[in-house]
Amino acid sequence: MPRCCGRCFNLCKEFKAFALRGNMFDLALGIIIGTAFSGVVQSLVDDIITPPLGLLIGGVDLVNLTASIPNFVYQNQPPVLIRYGRFIQKVINLLLVALALFVVVKLINKLHRLAMKAKADVEKTAVKEISEEVKILQQIRDLLSLKTVHIHQQ
Template sequence: MIQEFKDFIAKGNVMDMAVGIIIGAAFTAIVTSLVDDLINPLIGLFTGGVDFSNLFVTLDAGEYASLQQARDAGASVFAYGSFITAIINFLIIAWVVFMLVKMVNRVKASAAKDDDVAPAVDTGPSEKDLLIDIRDALRVRA
């Protein structure tokens, strides 16, 4: 069993997965900044400055100015704005990942296309062509 585990770890798939997770964590910070610092302000501009993350309904009778105040007071809240924000963030992240995968696939296809193109090699006349030439030369001589 230990040998099987060593073989499993030694395979490239585990290392590829580890690298993918590390890069994914770093990529998450970039995408989070893209969403929070660039895209959400644009969405807020088009929606008249609505901050979706602060939309909520209290499930008790309390009135609170913000979602944070309601949570700090221990009130039961239905924070549908946070859910809307999470959906928007997901769609943006999915779009960015889609574009990234599309770009990587294009680069891979281009590299594979370059590898498939072999330089043309002049093979010269075929064996049959040479035999026909010899036959014709013998006819002319006779």
């Protein structure tokens, strides 16, 4: 077995520390949830939103909307199809994902603001409690100093 110079071992240790860091697991979880969410949004667009849109534009399946361009280069080949219906469906999909992410970010920001406000409230309460304790300690100090003065005067 070849001797390791120590660099490989350090690299392995650094990679292990990186891979086991909490952010890596959060990222993996986010990718998994994002993939599942993407499938749900795709189904929402394909199965729920585009059929009524197709009905509104004349009973056409939105995915099947195409523009045909005659093939001028190869005349014996079929015409070139531009599937703008699929493009419209993908744009709707993108807009829904963007909207959902916007709502999630807004909620996270709101929760962050609430947490920061709660933390600030706790800090204010802690400062008030400390100042009450300081007041009591000052009263005790004053009483002790009065006792000391009375003892020295006698």
